[in-house]
Amino acid sequence: DKEPEQRDHLANAEEAARLAIQYRPDWPEGYLDLAEIAMRRNQPAQALRLIEQARLKPTPQTLLIINPLDYTLHPLLLESAALTHLGRAQEAYEATLKALKLAPRDPPSINVRFGS
Secondary structure: OOHHHHHHHHHHHHHHHHHHHHHOOOOOHHHHHHHHHHHHOOOHHHHHHHHHHHHOOOOOOOOOOOOHHHHOHHHHHHHHHHHHHOOOHHHHHHHHHHHHHHOOOOOOOOOOOOOO
16 A cells, blocks of 8 residues: 555655755745645645745845756646636636746646645
């Protein structure tokens, strides 16, 4: 049975995301990680709140190599999945259209699992 193992992985990921927020509250990564964890725990409303918190953070100014789409496209895809799960089809559609505008040549996909 993989369920206890998955719970352990999610708990470890949650701890790491909370540490990321503790050390870099001005960066969106920790919030986006928590949003993904919320989706895996079948908590799409919580995921939407976390995505909104992440959006309030600026794209990190760093010498590290980062992908700007991690801060624009990825949150839109998570939002679309959460809205779909909540039955908010029109809003999910609008988020998906925004995502497609960011990556018109390479349609985005996201692998979001709900619950266990």
